[in-house]
Amino acid sequence: MKYRGSCHCQAVQFEFECEAIDSAILCNCSICIRKNAIMSDVYIGPKFFKLLTGAHALSVYHWGDKDVNHYFCKNCGIYPFHDTTYEPDKYRVNLGCIDTLESRELQTKEFDGKNEL
Ligand SMILES: [Zn+2]
Numbered sequence: 001m002k003y004r005g006s007c008h009c010q011a012v013q014f015e016f017e018c019e020a021i022d023s024a025i026l027c028n029c030s031i032c033i034r035k036n037a038i039m040s041d042v043y044i045g046p047k048f049f050k051l052l053t054g055a056h057a058l059s060v061y062h063w064g065d066k067d068v069n070h071y072f073c074k075n076c077g078i079y080p081f082h083d084t085t086y087e088p089d090k091y092r093v094n095l096g097c098i099d100t101l102e103s104r105e106l107q108t109k110e111f112d113g114k115n116e117l
Contacts, residue, residue: 001017001018001019001020001021002015002016002017003015003016003017003018003021003093003098003100003101004098004099004100005080005081005093005094005097005098005099006080006097006099007054007057007072007073007075007076007078007080007097008073008076008077008078009073009075009076009078011053011054011057011073011074011075011076012051012053012054012057012058012073012078012080013051013052013053013054014049014050014051014052014054014080014081014093015049015050015052016044016048016049016050016091016093017044017048018040018042018044018048019042021040021041021095021098021101021106022106022107023041023106023107023108023109024038024039024040024041024095024103024106024107024108024109025038025039025040025041025092025108025109025110025111026038026039026108026109026110026111027039027110027111027112027113028110028111028112028113028114029113029114030063030114031061031063031070032113033114035079035094037079037094037095037096038094038095038096038103038104038106038108039092039093039094039095039111040091040092040093040095041109042092043087043090043091043092044090044091044092044093045089045090046089046090049089049091054073057073057074057075058071058072058073058074059071059072059073059074060072066085067084067085067086068082068083068084068085069082069083069084069085069088070082071083078094078097079094080093080094080097081093081094081097
């Protein structure tokens with residue numbers, strides 16, 4: 001399946017391909033709990049992820065051991081995806097940024113980032 005996503009102001013637009021998305025994860029680490037983001041269960045590899053526009057609008061937030069690149073739009077503040085410094089270009093996507101998905105209707109799994117990160 002092909003999906004297309006964007007931040008709120010549309011400065012950042014991206015597309016990716018993966019199996020049809022029917023589940024998601026909720027992470028309880030100190031940043032995800034604040035964002036309340038519903039994230040893709042799978043990581044999207046570099047061959048399947050394309051940033052269409054918005055490289056200039058993206059900023060990155062690091063915390064803790066700084067191994068996760070928490071990207072966000074400098075204009076609207078929305079967090080569309082993240083990757084990691086140990087596996088760059090493998091993205092987990094904020095499913096709320098995908099227009100064709102009802103992210104809150106997906107089956108969600110808890111990810112214990114609070115204790116695993
Ligand atoms: Zn934006």
